[in-house]
Amino acid sequence: MAKVRHESEWYPLEPGETVLDGLLRQGVRVPHACRAGACQSCLMRATSGPVPEAAQVGLKDTLRARGYFLACTCRPQEGTALEVAGASELRVPARVVDLETLSADVFAVRLEVETPLDHRAGQYVTVVRADGLARSYSLASLPREGRLELHVRLVPGGAMSGWFAREVRHGDRVHVQGPAGDCFYVPGQPDAPLLLAGTGTGLAPLYGILRDALEAGHTGPIHLFHGAKDPGGLYLVDALRALAASHPNLHYRPVVLAGGGGEVEEGTLEAKVLTCLPKRPVGWRAFLCGNPEAVLSLRKKLFLAGVSLKDIHADAFLPSVSRAGPVAGAA
Known part of the structure; x- marks a missing residue:
C-alpha cells in the first residue's frame, strides 16, 4: 500500500488510486477542477519520495525541477511513501474589481493581481477561493490592460460560477495560480492566415x-x-x-x-x-x-x-x- 503525508498526517492510498482521490476520499481539501491533468489546478509539491513521471507530463521544466506534480494523475507505486505540500507559493492574491454581464448566462470577471503575472492573452489561470475551491479560466485580456479578464458561464448548480454571479462583490479577494497553456499568438509571421x-x-x-x-x-x-x-x-x-x-x-x-x-x-x-x-x-x-x-x-x-x-x-x-x-x- 502506498501512502501520502500531507500537513503532518499520513493517508493510505488504495491500489491504483491517485493522490488527489485518496486525499479527497479521506476528507482533505485539495484545490482541483478538471481531474484530467489539463487545468493544473491540483498542483502539489513533493518534499520527499518518488514522483511518477506521468504525474509531471505537461508541466514546465522549472516546475518539474522543483518537485511539482499533478495530484490527479499521480499514482504512487505500491509500498512507496510520498510527502507532499500544496502549491501556495505559486499563487498570488487578487481582488475582484469588476463584474459585467455579457449575455443571459455569461459574465466577465475582472481581477486585479497584487503581483503582475507574466502571461499572454489566451493562456489560462486557476482561480482559488478561500475554501480551496478552484476553477480554471482562459484570459480574454491583454497584458498591457493590467487586469485579468475571465468569461464565466453560469452553470446550474455551479459552485464557482454561482458564487461569482450571486455572492461576489467589488473588492472580494481570491488567489490566482498560473498562467499555463500554449494557446496564444506568437508574432513573426504577420501575413499567415x-x-x-x-x-x-x-x-x-x-x-x-x-x-x-x-x-x-x-x-x-x-x-x-x-x-x-x-x-x-x-x-x-x-x-x-x-x-x-x-x-x-x-x-x-x-x-x-x-x-x-x-x-x-x-x-x-x-x-x-x-x-x-x-x-x-x-x-x-x-x-x-x-x-x-x-x-x-x-x-x-x-x-x-x-x-x-x-x-x-x-x-x-x-x-x-x-x-x-x-x-x-x-x-
Missing part, C-alpha cells in the same frame, strides 16, 4: 488572441468563428463587428445551430469552418477553444484538410467533474 474557432466561453481566449494579433500588426486574413446553440448564446457581437469594420483582414462569423438569420449563420461550426479553407491550407495557423469534443473533432478535420499539427493550437481544457460522476460542465 489565422483561423480562430470556438464555442461558448471558448470565445474568451480567442478574443484575447485576436486583439493581440491585431495590435501586433498582423496583416494576414483572420477568420473568427464563434458557435452557439442559438443567438442567445452569442456575446461580444457588437464589439467583434466593430473590430471587423475597422480591420479589413478580420472576418467575423457567428454561427448557431438554430435561429440564424441575417449576419448570424445557421449550421454546425465545424462545417462552416471547413468551408473557409483553401484546398491547400499551407501556412495556416489555427486556434481552437471551447467544447472538448468539438475541439478534438475539428482538430482532426483540420489536420486531414492539410493544416500542419504544429500549427493547430488547442489547450486540452476540460470542465470540472464531480468525484464519481461524468463531466458536469464548467462550474
